[in-house]
Amino acid sequence: MIELDFRRRLGPLLLQVQVSVPSQGITAVFGRSGSGKTSLINAVAGLLRPDEGRIRVEQRVFFDAAARVDIPMEQRGIGYVFQDARLFPHLSVAGNLRYGLKRSGRTAAIGFDAVVEVLGIAPLLHRRPHALSGGERQRVALGRALLRQPTLLLMDEPLAALDAPRKTEVLPYIERLCHEFHLPALYVSHSVDEITRLAQHLVIVSEGRTVACGELTEVMSEPEHAPLIGRFEAGVVIDCRVARHDVHYQLSTLAFADGELRVPLVDLPEGTSVRARLRARDVALSLSTPTDLSLSNRLHGAVVSMTPREGPYVDVAIGLGSTVVRALVTRESCDRLGLAVGQPAWAMVKSVALDSRSVGFARRPRPADGSAA
Template sequence: MLEVDIAIRRGDFRVEAAFRSDAPIVALFGRSGAGKTSLIHAIAGIVKPERGRIVAGGRTLFDSTTRTNLPPESRRVGYVFQDALLFPHLSVRANLAYGESLTPASERFIDRERVLALLGLTPYLERRPANLSGGEKQRVAIGRALLASPRVLLFDEPLASLDGARKAEILAYIEILRDELKLPMVYVSHAVEEVTRLADRVVVIAEGRVIAEGDVAGVMSRPELESLTGRHEAGTVIDARVASLDARYDLTTLEFPGGTLIVPNIDALPGEPVRARIRSRDVSLALERPTGLSIQNVLAATVREIGSEFGAIVDVTLDLGGTTLIARITRKAADELGLAPGMRLHALVKAVSIDRRSVGFA
């Protein structure tokens, strides 16, 4: 369990936030400058709050009423920064050894060989950071943090400086760590796809305040948060399970209350829970079930609500047997279809629009 209820002042900017979570990965989501980094700096002990309380795993790290303020080196909190921040003059082996040295041998519970195997670091042990790619550096930074045997692991925008391929690589490693080590993590990001894929719970931060908190599917589907997720990325997160794999066409079928989705193949077995993020702009509507088209996902739906208009655009909230889906169409299309609450129709979603970045493991 992680409990945070603090107030922080950074110059003219004030952060007042309270949340608690026992989820394996809780994400702090919001735009740059919202106060996310200030919060994890407070958890790590880099910043001292004006008031409040921070408890991690039943251990009080900070409490203004009792004047408790453990120093960073005593908090047993691992920190992975946006930039790897490795010691440039030390080899990978020595950087990892530094992390291990931060915790007395009697208190270490993370095995070095297991970390090397999980992160695939053995081939790089004698290299120095200058001879590593961006993704390799971040894997070493994660390994260094893990070998300090932390009680909680903090990630501060760890993918921000990486290209698409390296981002996918690190995301996969973080998933492995989540599943193998069962170590609580706090993941800071302003990227919807990262939060959807990794987090179990999300805390949305704006202007130093918590404006939403809850399960990822519920929070990241809320239309009123569109200003933070971005109109281009606005959409719905659906909780589903892997139903079957199609080796011939390299496709995966997901099932959820209200229907099924066909998506490009994902690395998951039948029965595994996953989340699929469907952007509103990738959903089309048809009054009759269409035939003779390439779109693989045709879902029976009922119009629940026709939202506010944004110039030429309107968002239509659909009910798929208890699961929400939002379609973004033109006002002209809405008028031509004669849309109204309670109308039955079909939602069309291209399988290729739900790519690997849009599917996360629940």
């Protein structure tokens, strides 16, 4: 486990962290700008010294104020990827990568050739940073961090400076590298799309405090976290598998415990585990069997809760069995339909709302012993 229990005064903000997360897979640290996300991982890295508390990664204590333990950053076995790549402009890509290898001070368990292959940067090795795109620079920065032979990877909004096409380019490499090299990672982001696609675990930070921690699918789906995630980004995340493809209509069917979803064609083999994020704002409700509608996804269940939100909105949760979906509707609609807890209802969502940003490859972390997951 990664156990973080510390406090640090940052001007008017008191950073109070108290979480335990698994030391495998990607844990997203999510929150709004200024919430304390970067300060949290800087304390883990050794760039920020807590005023009090303790930081432990597996069996190693990085910091313990009471025991006067404070291991320097270079001895913590951390790989750090910043928002900007911070490559050395006078070195080639190969030189930047080998710098990370030389600085590791550890036996090279992660090899140069393996990193080059996983990140797809063989054609770039002789280039200088100025000749790379933003996405290519970040891939090289990831490679340099890996070649430091870290036991923990920290990523501070590594895609924030990239445009949408470059983000799409880099995301699959981040997915793959943590799986291939069995590295735990703390991934800081304020992008719901990124964390839904990448992370298995989620920590939410708000005004300096860690207010939620757990499995991503559970934390993202809790209605009380909607104000922190964002009114129009909140919803549920459902674990699915690719059931079949319809090449003629360019659609895929995703199966989950209580039904199926039709989505734009997913470029993954049948049987692959995926996640689907249903934003509450994309879900409409009907009390009668929907007919003559363009909406392909019609899920039958019953109202399990109705939570008033700021302004004219109500968050309505529909239980489908073991799965709950949520719809963001107006109070007027609730009154007009006469919605009440226990009432049967249909939850409907457009296929086009479940695009590539809402459906992602759900790669599970491999067990620490290296056996098949």
